[in-house]
Amino acid sequence: MATVDECRQALHDLAAKLAANAEAQGHLDLDRTLACRITDLDTAFHGRITGGRLIDIADGDDPKAKIALTATSDHLIELINGKxxxxxxxxxxxxxxxxxxxxxxxxxxxL
Incomplete structure (x- = not known):
């Protein structure tokens, strides 16, 4: 099981990858709130996807998020690392x- 800090870092790594992809692909017309819920750690993160980038990553859930991802900590890490x-x-x-x-x-x- 991954830690909360490892999950947080993975989301920041994803944000960096998306920022690099956004530069290469140009502007993507998507502006949505995102919640990432980690079931085995009973924690969540939230942020915003805009212009192909993931920004404003913070601890805590956003129950009104337009996009919600739910996974275990290990699955989240594997997903973000491309495994x-x-x-x-x-x-x-x-x-x-x-x-x-x-x-x-x-x-x-x-992605």
Missing amino acids: LDLTRAFTSGQIKVKANPFDLLKLRKL
Whole structure:
């Protein structure tokens, strides 16, 4: 099981990757709040996806977030490090994503 600090760092690493991708791909029309809920640590983080970037990452849940990712700490780390395929993890139930279907399509472009 990963720690809260490792999960926090993984989200910041993801933010850095998305920022680099945003530069290469140009502007993506997506502006949504994001909640990341870590089930085995009973903790959550929230932030905002805008222009292809993940910004304002903070501790705590956002129950009104437009996009919600739920996973265990290990699955989150594996997902962000590219060791877990997003589609396979989603279809197998290892992670859960609640979002508008059109937002999901846009999110795939980010990764």
